[in-house]
Amino acid sequence: ALISMRQMLDHAAEFNYGIPAFNVNNLEQVRAIMIAANKTDSPVILQGSAGARKYLAGAPFLRHLILAAIEEFPHIPVVMHQDHGTSPSVCQRSIQLGFSSVMMDGSLMDDGKTPSSYEYNVDVTRRTVEMAHACGVSVEGELGCLGSLETGEGGEEDGIGAVGKLSLEQMLTDPEEAADFVQKTQVDALAIACGTSHGAYKFTRPPTDDILAIDRIKAIHARIPNTHLVMHGSSSVPQEWLAIINEYGGDIPETYGVPVEQIQEGIKNGVRKVNIDTDLRLASTGATRRFLAQNPSEFDPRKFLGETTKAMSDICVARYEAFNTAGHA
Numbered sequence: 348a349l350i351s352m353r354q355m356l357d358h359a360a361e362f363n364y365g366i367p368a369f370n371v372n373n374l375e376q377v378r379a380i381m382i383a384a385n386k387t388d389s390p391v392i393l394q395g396s397a398g399a400r401k402y403l404a405g406a407p408f409l410r411h412l413i414l415a416a417i418e419e420f421p422h423i424p425v426v427m428h429q430d431h432g433t434s435p436s437v438c439q440r441s442i443q444l445g446f447s448s449v450m451m452d453g454s455l456m457d458d459g460k461t462p463s464s465y466e467y468n469v470d471v472t473r474r475t476v477e478m479a480h481a482c483g484v485s486v487e488g489e490l491g492c493l494g495s496l497e498t499g500e501g502g503e504e505d506g507i508g509a510v511g512k513l514s515l516e517q518m519l520t521d522p523e524e525a526a527d528f529v530q531k532t533q534v535d536a537l538a539i540a541c542g543t544s545h546g547a548y549k550f551t552r553p554p555t556d557d558i559l560a561i562d563r564i565k566a567i568h569a570r571i572p573n574t575h576l577v578m579h580g581s582s583s584v585p586q587e588w589l590a591i592i593n594e595y596g597g598d599i600p601e602t603y604g605v606p607v608e609q610i611q612e613g614i615k616n617g618v619r620k621v622n623i624d625t626d627l628r629l630a631s632t633g634a635t636r637r638f639l640a641q642n643p644s645e646f647d648p649r650k651f652l653g654e655t656t657k658a659m660s661d662i663c664v665a666r667y668e669a670f671n672t673a674g675h676a
C-alpha cells in the first residue's frame with residue numbers, strides 16, 4: 348500500500364530501525380528492491396530524482412512502475428518519494444502526480460548547484476510544507492551542503508550538489524540551526540550534512556571520524572530527538588563490486604564509501620532514512636560487465652538484465668538486514 352513518509356518514519360523511530368531509500372530509474376531496479384523487501388518483510392521507500400524523470404522513464408513511467416510494485420506486493424508499505432526537489436513548484440507537480448512524499452532541497456538555489464542562504468531555505472521549505480501537508484504528503488528538508496571534508500569540495504557528480512569550495516560550517520549541519528529550521532518549517536524529516544557526498548567518489552581512504560562526522564549526527568539528535576534524520580550520499584561503495592567492474596574491462600580508481608557500521612551508528616542516533624543510489628549502479632554495472640565478458644555470444648538483454656536485477660537485489664537484502672528494516676513491513 349502507498350503510505351506517507353511520515354507514517355513510515357514514525358514507525359521506524361518507535362522501533363529503532365532505519366529504512367534505505369533507493370533511487371529508481373527502471374523496471375529492473377524497482378523489481379530488485381521489491382524482491383528484496385518481500386524476502387525480508389521490509390517497508391520500502393522508492394525515490395525518483397530529477398535525473399530519473401529526465402531519463403527514458405519520465406515522470407509517468409516512473410510513477411506507473413511504482414504503482415505496479417504496489418499492486419503486485421499489496422502487503423508491503425511503499426513510500427513514493429521525490430528526491431531533491433529544487434523548488435516548491437517542482438514539489439507541487441510531484442504532489443499532483445500522486446507522490447506521497449517530496450524532498451524540498453532548499454540548501455541549494457533552484458539551479459541545484461549554488462548554496463543558498465538560511466532565510467531562502469526556510470522560506471521555500473516552509474511554503475512546500477504548507478502545500479504538501481494540505482494534501483497529506485510528507486516533506487523532507489535539507490540543512491547543510493553535502494561535501495567532502497577531505498577536499499573541501501562540494502560534489503555535483505550527479506547533477507545535484509554544491510559546485511566549488513565549501514566551508515566547514517556549510518558541510519556540517521549545526522544542531523542549533525537545525526532546531527530552529529525544524530521549528531520554523533515543520534518538516535517531517537531533515538537531511539543533514541556530515542561529510543558524505545553523492546556518487547562513488549566520497550573518500551580517498553576508508554573514512555575516519557575526521558572526514559565522516561557521525562558525532563555530528565549524535566549532537567543533532569540530542570538537540571532535536573523527535574526529528575527524523577536523513578543521511579544522503581550513503582552508498583557503501585562495495586570493494587568487491589569495484590573489483591569485478593575493473594576485472595571485466597572497467598576503469599574505476601580507488602575509492603571508498605560510507606561503511607555500513609557507520610550508518611548503523613547513525614540509526615542509533617535518529618537516522619531513519621538512508622539514501623542509496625550508487626551501490627545499485629555499481630552492482631548493476633559489475634554484473635552486466637561480468638555476464639557479457641563470460642557469455643560473449645549472448646545477445647538477449649533479458650539475460651544480463653536478469654543478472655543485474657539479482658545483483659541489486661542482494662545489496663537491498665543486505666541493507667534491509669543491516670538497518671534492521673527486515674520484519675517491519
Ligand code: G3H
Pocket residue numbers: 370396397398399430431505506507545546624625
Ligand atoms: O541525488 C542523487 C541521486 O544519486 C540521483 O542521481 O540525478 O543522476 O538520478 P541522478
Ligand code: 13P
Pocket residue numbers: 370430431544545546547578579580581582583622623624625626
Ligand atoms: P549515493 O550516491 O551515495 O548512493 O547517494 C544517493 C543519494 O543521496 C540520493 O539522494
Ligand code: NA
Pocket residue numbers: 394429430431450487622
Ligand atoms: Na530525498
Ligand code: ZN
Pocket residue numbers: 431545579580622
Ligand atoms: Zn541525495
